[in-house]
Amino acid sequence: MISEVTLEKSRQMYEKAKTLIPGGVSSPVRAIKPYPFYTASANGSKIKDLDGNEYIDYCLAYGPALLGHNHPVIKEAIKAQLDKGWLYGTPTELEVTLAEKIAGYYPSIDMLRFVSTGTEATMSALRLARGFTGRNKFIKIEGGFHGAHDAVLVKAGSGATTLGEPDSLGIPADFTKYTLQAPYNDIEAMSELVEKNRNELAAVIIEPVLGNIGPITPLPGYLEELRKLTLENDVLLIFDEVITGFRLAMGGAQEYFGVVPDMTTLGKIVGGGLPIGVFGGKREIMEMISPSGPVYQAGTFSGSPCSVAAGIAVLDYLEQEKIHEKVNSKGDYIRAVLAEIVEDEGLDYSVCGIASMFKIFFGAEPHNYQEALKCDKEGYLAFFHRMLASGVFLPPSQFETNFVSAAHSEEDIEKTLKAYTENL
Ligand code: PMP
Known part of the structure:
Protein backbone atom coordinates (compact mmCIF):
# COMPACT_ATOMS: atom_id res chain seq x y z
CA MET A 1 0.00 0.00 0.00
CA ILE A 2 1.16 3.52 -0.75
CA SER A 3 0.34 5.87 2.07
CA GLU A 4 0.29 9.67 2.28
CA VAL A 5 3.75 9.58 3.86
CA THR A 6 5.37 7.89 0.89
CA LEU A 7 4.04 10.63 -1.42
CA GLU A 8 5.75 13.33 0.62
CA LYS A 9 8.19 14.42 -2.10
CA SER A 10 5.36 14.73 -4.60
CA ARG A 11 3.34 16.73 -2.08
CA GLN A 12 6.24 19.10 -1.52
CA MET A 13 6.84 19.43 -5.25
CA TYR A 14 3.16 20.23 -5.73
CA GLU A 15 3.36 23.01 -3.11
CA LYS A 16 6.22 24.58 -5.03
CA ALA A 17 4.81 23.83 -8.50
CA LYS A 18 1.51 25.54 -7.85
CA THR A 19 3.31 28.81 -7.08
CA LEU A 20 4.93 28.68 -10.51
CA ILE A 21 2.61 26.71 -12.79
CA PRO A 22 -1.17 27.18 -12.57
CA GLY A 23 -2.60 24.22 -10.68
CA GLY A 24 0.91 22.81 -10.42
CA VAL A 25 0.58 21.05 -13.78
CA SER A 26 1.35 21.64 -17.46
CA SER A 27 -2.01 20.22 -18.62
CA PRO A 28 -5.25 20.14 -16.59
CA VAL A 29 -5.93 16.39 -16.74
CA ARG A 30 -2.78 15.84 -14.68
CA ALA A 31 -4.14 17.69 -11.66
CA ILE A 32 -5.02 14.67 -9.53
CA LYS A 33 -6.64 15.70 -6.24
CA PRO A 34 -5.37 16.43 -3.61
CA TYR A 35 -2.08 16.52 -5.55
CA PRO A 36 -0.57 14.50 -8.36
CA PHE A 37 2.44 12.26 -8.07
CA TYR A 38 5.41 13.81 -9.86
CA THR A 39 7.18 11.37 -12.13
CA ALA A 40 10.89 10.65 -11.83
CA SER A 41 11.17 8.05 -14.60
CA ALA A 42 9.26 5.44 -16.56
CA ASN A 43 10.27 2.18 -18.16
CA GLY A 44 8.22 -0.47 -19.96
CA SER A 45 4.85 -0.81 -18.22
CA LYS A 46 6.01 1.01 -15.07
CA ILE A 47 6.09 4.62 -13.97
CA LYS A 48 8.01 5.76 -10.90
CA ASP A 49 7.38 8.83 -8.76
CA LEU A 50 9.73 11.12 -6.83
CA ASP A 51 9.26 9.07 -3.66
CA GLY A 52 10.34 5.89 -5.43
CA ASN A 53 6.84 4.35 -5.67
CA GLU A 54 6.32 2.32 -8.80
CA TYR A 55 2.97 1.89 -10.55
CA ILE A 56 1.79 -0.28 -13.41
CA ASP A 57 0.79 2.36 -15.92
CA TYR A 58 -2.46 2.21 -17.92
CA CYS A 59 -2.50 5.94 -18.60
CA LEU A 60 0.58 5.63 -20.81
CA ALA A 61 0.92 9.36 -21.38
CA TYR A 62 -2.73 9.42 -22.54
CA GLY A 63 -2.08 7.10 -25.43
CA PRO A 64 1.25 7.55 -27.22
CA ALA A 65 3.15 4.78 -25.40
CA LEU A 66 1.74 1.76 -27.27
CA LEU A 67 5.08 0.00 -26.77
CA GLY A 68 5.37 1.11 -23.16
CA HIS A 69 7.85 3.68 -21.87
CA ASN A 70 11.46 4.09 -22.89
CA HIS A 71 11.31 1.50 -25.65
CA PRO A 72 14.84 0.67 -26.88
CA VAL A 73 13.96 0.76 -30.59
CA ILE A 74 12.51 4.26 -30.32
CA LYS A 75 15.30 5.40 -28.02
CA GLU A 76 17.95 4.26 -30.50
CA ALA A 77 16.23 6.09 -33.34
CA ILE A 78 16.12 9.30 -31.32
CA LYS A 79 19.76 8.96 -30.23
CA ALA A 80 20.89 8.35 -33.81
CA GLN A 81 19.06 11.49 -34.88
CA LEU A 82 20.48 13.55 -32.00
CA ASP A 83 23.97 12.90 -33.38
CA LYS A 84 22.92 14.60 -36.61
CA GLY A 85 21.23 17.59 -34.96
CA TRP A 86 17.62 17.94 -33.94
CA LEU A 87 16.17 20.96 -35.69
CA TYR A 88 17.02 22.35 -39.11
CA GLY A 89 14.22 24.57 -40.37
CA THR A 90 14.61 22.86 -43.74
CA PRO A 91 12.82 19.86 -45.26
CA THR A 92 14.30 16.41 -44.61
CA GLU A 93 14.28 12.99 -46.22
CA LEU A 94 12.97 11.65 -42.91
CA GLU A 95 9.63 13.42 -43.25
CA VAL A 96 9.19 12.18 -46.81
CA THR A 97 9.86 8.63 -45.59
CA ILE A 102 1.53 6.86 -43.26
CA ALA A 103 -0.08 7.35 -46.67
CA GLY A 104 0.47 3.62 -47.30
CA TYR A 105 -1.53 2.67 -44.23
CA TYR A 106 -4.37 5.21 -44.49
CA PRO A 107 -6.46 4.98 -47.66
CA SER A 108 -7.92 8.41 -46.86
CA ILE A 109 -4.48 10.02 -46.99
CA ASP A 110 -2.94 10.84 -50.38
CA MET A 111 -0.98 13.74 -48.93
CA LEU A 112 -0.32 14.98 -45.43
CA ARG A 113 1.38 17.63 -43.41
CA PHE A 114 3.25 17.27 -40.13
CA VAL A 115 2.53 19.54 -37.17
CA SER A 116 3.56 19.29 -33.52
CA THR A 117 0.36 18.34 -31.67
CA GLY A 118 -3.06 16.83 -32.18
CA THR A 119 -4.54 20.23 -31.43
CA GLU A 120 -2.72 21.78 -34.36
CA ALA A 121 -3.73 18.85 -36.55
CA THR A 122 -7.48 19.30 -36.00
CA MET A 123 -7.21 23.11 -36.11
CA SER A 124 -5.48 22.92 -39.49
CA ALA A 125 -7.79 20.19 -40.80
CA LEU A 126 -10.85 22.27 -39.98
CA ARG A 127 -9.37 25.41 -41.53
CA LEU A 128 -8.56 23.41 -44.64
CA ALA A 129 -12.05 21.89 -44.77
CA ARG A 130 -13.50 25.38 -44.57
CA GLY A 131 -11.08 26.73 -47.16
CA PHE A 132 -11.73 23.84 -49.52
CA THR A 133 -15.52 23.95 -49.33
CA GLY A 134 -15.91 27.71 -48.88
CA ARG A 135 -18.31 26.99 -46.00
CA ASN A 136 -17.93 27.87 -42.31
CA LYS A 137 -19.97 25.48 -40.20
CA PHE A 138 -18.84 22.11 -38.97
CA ILE A 139 -20.39 19.46 -36.76
CA LYS A 140 -18.59 17.84 -33.87
CA ILE A 141 -19.85 15.11 -31.60
CA GLU A 142 -21.04 15.96 -28.09
CA GLY A 143 -18.26 14.93 -25.75
CA GLY A 144 -15.77 14.60 -28.61
CA PHE A 145 -12.41 16.22 -27.86
CA HIS A 146 -10.23 17.59 -30.62
CA GLY A 147 -7.66 19.54 -28.65
CA ALA A 148 -7.67 22.94 -27.03
CA HIS A 149 -8.22 25.39 -29.88
CA ASP A 150 -11.10 27.83 -29.92
CA ALA A 151 -13.51 26.34 -32.47
CA VAL A 152 -13.70 22.90 -30.85
CA LEU A 153 -13.87 23.96 -27.20
CA VAL A 154 -17.61 24.00 -27.16
CA LYS A 155 -19.71 22.75 -24.32
CA ALA A 156 -21.37 19.52 -25.18
CA GLY A 157 -24.93 18.81 -24.16
CA SER A 158 -26.67 21.69 -25.85
CA GLY A 159 -29.40 20.60 -28.22
CA ALA A 160 -28.10 19.21 -31.47
CA THR A 161 -29.50 22.02 -33.52
CA THR A 162 -28.46 24.94 -31.33
CA LEU A 163 -25.31 26.84 -32.05
CA GLY A 164 -22.28 26.25 -29.89
CA GLU A 165 -21.27 28.20 -26.83
CA PRO A 166 -17.63 28.37 -25.79
CA ASP A 167 -16.52 26.03 -23.05
CA SER A 168 -13.86 28.39 -21.73
CA LEU A 169 -13.57 32.04 -20.91
CA GLY A 170 -11.53 33.90 -23.46
CA PRO A 183 -24.91 13.18 -30.20
CA TYR A 184 -22.71 10.16 -30.95
CA ASN A 185 -24.29 6.99 -32.28
CA ASP A 186 -27.48 8.79 -33.36
CA ILE A 187 -27.63 8.86 -37.13
CA GLU A 188 -31.12 10.41 -37.19
CA ALA A 189 -30.03 13.44 -35.20
CA MET A 190 -26.95 13.75 -37.38
CA SER A 191 -28.99 13.48 -40.61
CA GLU A 192 -31.34 16.19 -39.47
CA LEU A 193 -28.47 18.51 -38.58
CA VAL A 194 -26.54 17.83 -41.78
CA GLU A 195 -29.54 18.26 -44.02
CA LYS A 196 -30.64 21.45 -42.31
CA ASN A 197 -27.19 23.04 -42.61
CA ARG A 198 -25.81 21.40 -45.72
CA ASN A 199 -25.29 24.59 -47.70
CA GLU A 200 -23.16 26.09 -44.94
CA LEU A 201 -21.52 22.92 -43.71
CA ALA A 202 -17.83 22.25 -44.39
CA ALA A 203 -17.31 19.06 -42.41
CA VAL A 204 -18.24 16.58 -39.74
CA ILE A 205 -15.33 15.87 -37.39
CA ILE A 206 -15.53 12.77 -35.24
CA GLU A 207 -13.41 10.49 -33.10
CA PRO A 208 -14.48 7.16 -34.64
CA VAL A 209 -14.27 5.66 -31.13
CA LEU A 210 -15.04 8.31 -28.52
CA GLY A 211 -11.88 8.14 -26.48
CA ASN A 212 -12.33 11.27 -24.41
CA ILE A 213 -15.49 10.32 -22.59
CA GLY A 214 -14.96 6.66 -22.67
CA PRO A 215 -14.04 4.60 -24.68
CA ILE A 216 -17.47 4.58 -26.27
CA THR A 217 -17.63 2.43 -29.37
CA PRO A 218 -19.70 2.99 -32.52
CA LEU A 219 -22.91 1.00 -32.79
CA PRO A 220 -22.93 -1.36 -35.77
CA GLY A 221 -23.48 0.61 -38.96
CA TYR A 222 -23.09 4.08 -37.40
CA LEU A 223 -19.80 5.03 -39.06
CA GLU A 224 -20.94 3.52 -42.38
CA GLU A 225 -24.17 5.52 -42.25
CA LEU A 226 -22.25 8.66 -41.38
CA ARG A 227 -19.99 8.11 -44.38
CA LYS A 228 -23.02 7.69 -46.63
CA LEU A 229 -24.75 10.76 -45.21
CA THR A 230 -21.73 13.04 -45.61
CA LEU A 231 -21.13 11.84 -49.17
CA GLU A 232 -24.76 12.35 -50.16
CA ASN A 233 -24.74 15.87 -48.74
CA ASP A 234 -21.33 16.82 -50.11
CA VAL A 235 -19.89 17.42 -46.64
CA LEU A 236 -16.33 16.41 -45.75
CA LEU A 237 -15.89 13.67 -43.16
CA ILE A 238 -12.87 14.10 -40.89
CA PHE A 239 -11.81 11.21 -38.66
CA ASP A 240 -9.87 12.49 -35.68
CA GLU A 241 -7.66 9.46 -35.13
CA VAL A 242 -5.27 11.13 -32.69
CA ILE A 243 -6.07 8.30 -30.26
CA THR A 244 -7.22 5.49 -32.56
CA THR A 265 -5.86 13.66 -38.13
CA LEU A 266 -3.21 11.70 -36.26
CA GLY A 267 -0.90 12.30 -33.29
CA LYS A 268 0.26 10.48 -30.16
CA ILE A 269 1.56 7.02 -31.27
CA VAL A 270 2.86 8.22 -34.64
CA GLY A 271 5.58 10.27 -32.90
CA GLY A 272 6.76 7.40 -30.72
CA GLY A 273 6.18 9.62 -27.67
CA LEU A 274 7.74 12.78 -29.07
CA PRO A 275 5.52 15.72 -30.03
CA ILE A 276 3.78 15.25 -33.36
CA GLY A 277 0.54 15.75 -35.20
CA VAL A 278 -0.51 14.92 -38.74
CA PHE A 279 -3.37 16.00 -40.92
CA GLY A 280 -3.93 14.44 -44.28
CA GLY A 281 -6.51 13.69 -46.90
CA LYS A 282 -7.38 13.50 -50.54
CA ARG A 283 -4.91 15.16 -52.89
CA GLU A 284 -7.32 17.78 -54.19
CA ILE A 285 -8.06 18.89 -50.63
CA MET A 286 -4.48 18.85 -49.37
CA GLU A 287 -3.20 20.82 -52.35
CA SER A 292 0.54 24.85 -52.91
CA GLY A 293 -2.71 26.67 -52.21
CA PRO A 294 -4.32 29.56 -50.35
CA VAL A 295 -5.03 27.94 -46.93
CA TYR A 296 -2.24 29.05 -44.60
CA GLN A 297 -0.56 26.71 -42.12
CA ALA A 298 2.96 26.72 -40.71
CA GLY A 299 5.17 25.69 -37.75
CA THR A 300 8.80 26.05 -36.60
CA PHE A 301 8.79 22.57 -35.08
CA SER A 302 6.66 20.88 -37.75
CA GLY A 303 8.29 17.65 -38.91
CA SER A 304 10.77 17.90 -36.06
CA PRO A 305 13.54 15.42 -36.97
CA CYS A 306 13.58 13.46 -33.71
CA SER A 307 9.78 13.09 -33.70
CA VAL A 308 9.83 11.91 -37.29
CA ALA A 309 12.75 9.52 -36.71
CA ALA A 310 10.92 8.10 -33.68
CA GLY A 311 7.77 7.80 -35.81
CA ILE A 312 9.53 5.81 -38.53
CA ALA A 313 11.05 3.49 -35.93
CA LYS A 326 -0.68 -8.90 -29.31
CA VAL A 327 -1.97 -5.77 -27.56
CA ASN A 328 -5.50 -6.20 -28.86
CA SER A 329 -5.69 -9.69 -27.42
CA LYS A 330 -4.43 -8.35 -24.08
CA GLY A 331 -7.28 -5.83 -24.26
CA ASP A 332 -9.79 -8.62 -25.03
CA TYR A 333 -8.51 -10.64 -22.09
CA ILE A 334 -8.64 -7.71 -19.64
CA ARG A 335 -12.19 -6.77 -20.70
CA ALA A 336 -13.37 -10.39 -20.40
CA VAL A 337 -11.96 -10.81 -16.88
CA LEU A 338 -13.23 -7.39 -15.77
CA ALA A 339 -16.71 -8.36 -16.98
CA GLU A 340 -16.52 -11.51 -14.83
CA ILE A 341 -15.38 -9.50 -11.81
CA VAL A 342 -18.23 -7.00 -12.23
CA GLU A 343 -20.70 -9.85 -12.56
CA ASP A 344 -19.31 -11.80 -9.59
CA GLU A 345 -19.41 -8.72 -7.39
CA GLY A 346 -22.99 -8.02 -8.52
CA LEU A 347 -22.12 -4.45 -9.52
CA ASP A 348 -24.24 -2.40 -11.94
CA TYR A 349 -21.08 -1.29 -13.76
CA SER A 350 -20.16 -1.91 -17.38
CA VAL A 351 -16.94 -2.86 -19.07
CA CYS A 352 -16.29 -0.89 -22.24
CA GLY A 353 -13.61 -0.65 -24.85
CA ILE A 354 -12.11 -2.01 -28.01
CA ALA A 355 -8.71 -3.37 -29.04
CA SER A 356 -6.20 -2.11 -26.45
CA MET A 357 -8.59 0.47 -24.94
CA PHE A 358 -10.65 -0.47 -21.90
CA LYS A 359 -12.58 1.03 -19.03
CA ILE A 360 -15.04 0.18 -16.30
CA PHE A 361 -17.94 2.60 -16.31
CA PHE A 362 -19.55 3.12 -12.95
CA GLY A 363 -23.00 2.76 -14.46
CA ALA A 364 -24.71 1.28 -17.52
CA GLU A 365 -22.74 1.12 -20.75
CA PRO A 366 -22.96 4.56 -22.38
CA HIS A 367 -23.49 5.04 -26.11
CA ASN A 368 -23.11 8.81 -26.08
CA TYR A 369 -22.01 11.75 -23.97
CA GLN A 370 -25.29 12.28 -22.12
CA GLU A 371 -25.38 8.65 -21.05
CA ALA A 372 -21.73 8.76 -19.99
CA LEU A 373 -22.48 11.72 -17.70
CA LYS A 374 -24.89 9.54 -15.69
CA CYS A 375 -22.08 7.40 -14.27
CA ASP A 376 -20.85 7.70 -10.69
CA LYS A 377 -17.87 10.05 -11.23
CA GLU A 378 -17.07 10.50 -7.55
CA GLY A 379 -17.25 6.76 -6.93
CA TYR A 380 -14.84 6.28 -9.81
CA LEU A 381 -12.41 8.83 -8.39
CA ALA A 382 -12.34 7.06 -5.02
CA PHE A 383 -11.71 3.79 -6.88
CA PHE A 384 -8.88 5.45 -8.83
CA HIS A 385 -7.17 6.35 -5.54
CA ARG A 386 -7.57 2.82 -4.19
CA MET A 387 -5.98 1.46 -7.36
CA LEU A 388 -3.11 3.94 -7.09
CA ALA A 389 -2.54 2.84 -3.51
CA SER A 390 -2.40 -0.74 -4.84
CA GLY A 391 0.30 0.26 -7.33
CA VAL A 392 -1.87 0.63 -10.45
CA PHE A 393 -2.02 4.00 -12.23
CA LEU A 394 -5.22 4.45 -14.23
CA PRO A 395 -6.09 7.77 -15.85
CA PRO A 396 -7.59 9.83 -13.00
CA SER A 397 -11.06 10.30 -14.48
CA GLN A 398 -14.07 8.22 -15.40
CA PHE A 399 -13.93 9.86 -18.81
CA GLU A 400 -10.40 8.97 -19.90
CA THR A 401 -9.55 5.69 -21.59
CA ASN A 402 -7.23 3.09 -20.07
CA PHE A 403 -4.63 1.75 -22.47
CA VAL A 404 -2.67 -1.49 -22.36
CA SER A 405 0.73 -1.60 -24.04
CA ALA A 406 2.99 -4.19 -25.60
CA ALA A 407 5.17 -3.88 -22.49
CA HIS A 408 2.53 -5.11 -20.03
CA SER A 409 3.48 -8.62 -18.95
CA GLU A 410 1.12 -11.37 -17.91
CA GLU A 411 2.27 -10.75 -14.35
CA ASP A 412 1.42 -7.03 -14.63
CA ILE A 413 -2.02 -7.84 -15.94
CA GLU A 414 -2.80 -10.47 -13.31
CA LYS A 415 -1.64 -8.12 -10.57
CA THR A 416 -3.85 -5.41 -12.03
CA LEU A 417 -6.91 -7.66 -12.24
CA LYS A 418 -6.36 -8.71 -8.62
CA ALA A 419 -6.26 -5.02 -7.66
CA TYR A 420 -9.54 -4.48 -9.54
CA THR A 421 -11.12 -7.37 -7.61
CA GLU A 422 -9.96 -5.95 -4.30
CA ASN A 423 -10.78 -2.31 -5.00
CA LEU A 424 -14.06 -2.34 -6.91
N1 PMP B 1 -7.84 14.77 -30.75
C1 PMP B 1 -8.05 13.75 -29.90
C2 PMP B 1 -9.01 12.68 -30.27
C3 PMP B 1 -7.36 13.70 -28.69
O1 PMP B 1 -7.59 12.68 -27.84
C4 PMP B 1 -6.44 14.72 -28.37
C5 PMP B 1 -5.66 14.74 -27.08
N2 PMP B 1 -5.99 13.85 -26.12
C6 PMP B 1 -6.26 15.76 -29.30
C7 PMP B 1 -6.97 15.75 -30.47
C8 PMP B 1 -5.29 16.86 -29.02
O2 PMP B 1 -3.99 16.39 -29.10
P1 PMP B 1 -2.79 17.16 -28.37
O3 PMP B 1 -3.00 17.00 -26.91
O4 PMP B 1 -1.55 16.48 -28.90
O5 PMP B 1 -2.86 18.58 -28.80
Missing part, protein backbone atom coordinates in the same frame (compact mmCIF):
# COMPACT_ATOMS: atom_id res chain seq x y z
CA LEU A 98 7.35 8.89 -42.74
CA ALA A 99 4.76 10.58 -44.98
CA GLU A 100 5.04 7.72 -47.48
CA LYS A 101 4.59 5.13 -44.75
CA ILE A 171 -13.25 32.45 -26.50
CA PRO A 172 -15.57 34.97 -28.15
CA ALA A 173 -18.96 33.40 -28.89
CA ASP A 174 -18.41 34.53 -32.48
CA PHE A 175 -15.55 32.05 -32.77
CA THR A 176 -17.75 29.08 -31.97
CA LYS A 177 -20.99 30.09 -33.60
CA TYR A 178 -20.21 27.82 -36.53
CA THR A 179 -19.59 24.81 -34.30
CA LEU A 180 -22.62 22.51 -34.21
CA GLN A 181 -23.03 19.48 -31.99
CA ALA A 182 -24.61 16.10 -32.61
CA GLY A 245 -4.57 5.97 -35.27
CA PHE A 246 -1.98 3.18 -35.10
CA ARG A 247 -3.79 1.96 -31.97
CA LEU A 248 -6.70 -0.11 -33.26
CA ALA A 249 -4.67 -1.20 -36.28
CA MET A 250 -1.86 0.19 -38.45
CA GLY A 251 -4.58 1.90 -40.48
CA GLY A 252 -6.44 3.05 -37.35
CA ALA A 253 -10.21 3.00 -36.97
CA GLN A 254 -10.70 3.46 -40.70
CA GLU A 255 -8.98 0.12 -41.30
CA TYR A 256 -10.63 -1.52 -38.28
CA PHE A 257 -14.16 -0.52 -39.32
CA GLY A 258 -13.55 -0.30 -43.07
CA VAL A 259 -14.87 3.27 -43.36
CA VAL A 260 -12.78 5.77 -45.31
CA PRO A 261 -13.15 9.47 -44.44
CA ASP A 262 -12.07 12.42 -46.60
CA MET A 263 -9.53 13.68 -44.10
CA THR A 264 -7.70 12.23 -41.10
CA MET A 288 -5.18 23.76 -51.01
CA ILE A 289 -2.58 24.08 -48.22
CA SER A 290 0.09 26.76 -48.41
CA PRO A 291 2.42 27.00 -50.35
CA VAL A 314 7.77 2.88 -34.14
CA LEU A 315 5.76 2.19 -37.29
CA ASP A 316 8.33 -0.28 -38.61
CA TYR A 317 8.44 -2.05 -35.28
CA LEU A 318 4.64 -2.22 -34.94
CA GLU A 319 4.39 -3.84 -38.33
CA GLN A 320 7.35 -6.22 -38.01
CA GLU A 321 6.34 -7.47 -34.58
CA LYS A 322 2.61 -7.61 -35.34
CA ILE A 323 2.06 -5.60 -32.18
CA HIS A 324 -1.65 -4.97 -32.74
CA GLU A 325 -2.51 -8.66 -32.63
